Amino acid sequence: MSQADVDSGPLPGAPTPTPAPALFDPIGTGTAIQRRIGVKTSRDEPLGRFTTMRVGGPADLFAIVHNLHELRAIVRFARARSIRLTVLGRGSDVVIADAGIRGLVVQNRAEGSTIDGELYIVESGQAMARAATETQKAGLTGLEFGLAIPGTVGGAVWANAGAHDGDVAGILEWADVLLADGTEARLPAAELGFRYRDSRLKQQPAEVVLQAAFRLSPADPPTIAIRLDEIKRWRREHQPLGIPSAGSTFRNPDGDSAGRLIDDLGLKGRTRGGATVSEKHANFIVNDRKGSASDVRGLVDEVAAAVLAATGIELEPEVVFLGDWAMGATEPAVESNAAGDADDREPGR
Numbered sequence: 001m002s003q004a005d006v007d008s009g010p011l012p013g014a015p016t017p018t019p020a021p022a023l024f025d026p027i028g029t030g031t032a033i034q035r036r037i038g039v040k041t042s043r044d045e046p047l048g049r050f051t052t053m054r055v056g057g058p059a060d061l062f063a064i065v066h067n068l069h070e071l072r073a074i075v076r077f078a079r080a081r082s083i084r085l086t087v088l089g090r091g092s093d094v095v096i097a098d099a100g101i102r103g104l105v106v107q108n109r110a111e112g113s114t115i116d117g118e119l120y121i122v123e124s125g126q127a128m129a130r131a132a133t134e135t136q137k138a139g140l141t142g143l144e145f146g147l148a149i150p151g152t153v154g155g156a157v158w159a160n161a162g163a164h165d166g167d168v169a170g171i172l173e174w175a176d177v178l179l180a181d182g183t184e185a186r187l188p189a190a191e192l193g194f195r196y197r198d199s200r201l202k203q204q205p206a207e208v209v210l211q212a213a214f215r216l217s218p219a220d221p222p223t224i225a226i227r228l229d230e231i232k233r234w235r236r237e238h239q240p241l242g243i244p245s246a247g248s249t250f251r252n253p254d255g256d257s258a259g260r261l262i263d264d265l266g267l268k269g270r271t272r273g274g275a276t277v278s279e280k281h282a283n284f285i286v287n288d289r290k291g292s293a294s295d296v297r298g299l300v301d302e303v304a305a306a307v308l309a310a311t312g313i314e315l316e317p318e319v320v321f322l323g324d325w326a327m328g329a330t331e332p333a334v335e336s337n338a339a340g341d342a343d344d345r346e347p348g349r
């Protein structure tokens with residue numbers, strides 16, 4: 001037995017040392033993804049432009065997938081090599097840290113769809129707004145609320161997104177999900193754990209929605225178009241559209257509205273760096289395009305602290321803070337995936 005063998009063995013009774021995490025090799029990984037899956041990758045890709053808040057630093061490695069074959073393959077590739085993977089839809093519910101996201105970030109643009117009778121089957125990278133207009137043209141009603149949601153079908157299933165008296169839980173028939181063990185399952189809505197802005201996907205971050213089927217009802221396309229116009233008008237009147245934001249910042253607390261609580265404290269217009277509490281909707285934080293992720297995060301913390309001090313109510317962020325916050329100015333908040341029981345008190349959301 002060599003000295004090296006002796007030195008590397010644990011002493012009897014000593015705790016087993018945790019192995020050091022394997023170093024991520026973006027160059028080799030990018031080359032392997034290109035060769036095996038045929039998907040181009042880029043290194044140190046700034047992520048802000050892939051989000052609606054328009055903040056956030058770089059991904060070590062970034063790729064865009066355009067179909068389900070590529071999405072499955074890249075997720076399985078990352079899993080097999082224990083590579084940290086983040087799947088993004090349209091980035092409309094996230095704030096990415098200024099230091100960016102370590103590992104591989106994949107933007108999902110698998111956008112195919114088919115109509116089978118009253119069932120609309122759509123890949124998870126399709127925009128919800130596009131899903132709303134596609135089904136309107138096909139004379140199917142039920143997905144009009146999707147026009148209000150600037151995210152993808154996958155992100156909407158993850159969030160049980162909803163607005164204008166509709167939500168994903170109300171119309172989803174099934175979703176095909178890539179499970180953490182690499183297998184795929186067609187999960188009926190009952191197995192997706194839907195609650196107010198919550199689903200099992202929030203509890204199981206390793207699961208990825210591949211496609212979804214929505215059960216809709218036949219209706220006259222011009223009548224559905226009128227409903228879409230009403231939704232568009234309502235959003236324009238009540239929300240700060242066209243300015244970077246991530247939608248509602250906080251979940252509505254049980255029996256109340258986060259926007260009302262913030263508004264009552266006179267916090268509209270409160271600013272931190274480039275981030276401001278919207279004058280139009282107190283539960284939106286907007287970014288003047290020069291704001292940083294830590295401006296946004298700092299303002300979220302400030303508003304939550306003010307509401308807690310004044311009312312004793314602890315607001316939980318609705319937006320998700322992704323990436324390497326430990327390197328930023330503020331401490332990482334505990335990412336809240338806990339299910340809330342609050343009703344949706346703002347009619348638009």
Ligand SMILES: Cc1cc2nc3c(=O)[nH]c(=O)nc-3n(C[C@H](O)[C@H](O)[C@H](O)COP(=O)(O)OP(=O)(O)OC[C@H]3O[C@@H](n4cnc5c(N)ncnc54)[C@H](O)[C@@H]3O)c2cc1C
Binds near residue numbers: 086092153162
């Ligand atoms: C102006 C504005 C208005 C909004 N209004 C509403 C509203 O009325 N109602 C509402 O509910 N929301 C609203 N939102 C929030 C947001 O649009 C929704 O939560 C949307 O469903 C997020 O989808 P996304 O594709 O952008 O997800 P992203 O922000 O890209 O991702 C959010 C989370 O979902 C995960 N995810 C994304 N795709 C998948 C997938 N295929 N499988 C598994 N996990 C996945 C990501 O990993 C991440 O953790 C609004 C946002 C904005 C900016």
